[in-house]
Amino acid sequence: MKVAGHLPLAELKRLERVEKNVNRSKRLRILILGHEGWTAPAVAAAVGLSRRACQEWVARYNRHGLAGLDDHRGGSLNLPLTADQEQTFRERLAAGPTSEDLVCSLRGKDFQRILAEEFGVRRSLPAVYWLLHRLGYSYLRPRPRHRKADPEKIEAFKREWPERIKEIAAEHPHKQLRVYFQDESRFGQQGTNTNLWAERGSRPTAVRQTEYEYLWVIGAVCPETGHAEGLLSPQLNTKIINSFLESFSETIPEGEHAVMIWDGAGFHTSKAIQVPENVSLVQLPPYSPELNPIENLWHYLKSHFWSNRAYDDYDDLEEAAMTAWRTAVLNEELIKTVCAAPYVDGGSNAQV
Structure with a gap:
């Protein structure tokens, strides 16, 4: 952050020492850290504010001097647009x-x-x-969307969900419904990179492996309870999915019924799929990963555990997958946050 030279650094530090208003003192601290070369994210972490807020206080100071640090309660800064x-x-x-x-x-x-x-x-x-x-905008990385995705079908799925969950509840009276999201992710030596801290102006390097060993991580999560079940497999087909469904069904308590939402992959729609009695399957519209929050879990695991690394062989991959699963996915409170699904909130409480 570039801080204008309205006052020397020593004077800003003096003003901070004598300032009795906590908020104004914090704003002076933002200017001091900016003067000393701290980045916006580092300043934000140090003072406990958002990066945007820190940048805005610096911008106000740059335009108006110390007056820019005053509160503007009861009014608003005029926008240059009608x-x-x-x-x-x-x-x-x-x-x-x-x-x-x-x-x-x-x-x-x-x-x-x-x-x-x-x-x-x-x-x-x-x-x-x-x-x-x-105006409420940030520079965000968009979620990938397939060119064949149908927004109308996606909206229809969300709109019709309450009725669909009621129908399933009617088919399973006296059972507590729990909504699970299921998906598979390939994890292997075709590595990925994620962000890391480095000196400003530098371009750090990180390992990105380009070999070909991999495994499949198969999972199902309940955003309401944080319960998650998984399976590691060197291959993926209907037989493996049946094995996963069988082991998954054994974890469902006697008084509950699982509603599993998944995509239309071929090994999900095969006539050979064997659905346990305590599980109901609901298929998502084509090309709609945004409706499946377990996709967020794969992103979380890759960005926190599996990126910037190299793996010697299948056993090494398996150990890394199990370690990440034990560390993150068995943390129910974390799963509730990472895999939150607002569009089904309340639906899993359906009971007849």
């Missing part, structure tokens, strides 16, 4: 880059140009970022 312009600008963001933009992702410089050329609003780059944050 209500109609704001709506048009939001539509421009939602539509994404045009062919004239010549980029695949709009960034701060692009929005600076768009504001000037299309709205007649000229602002510095920090002011552009401030505007985007004030």
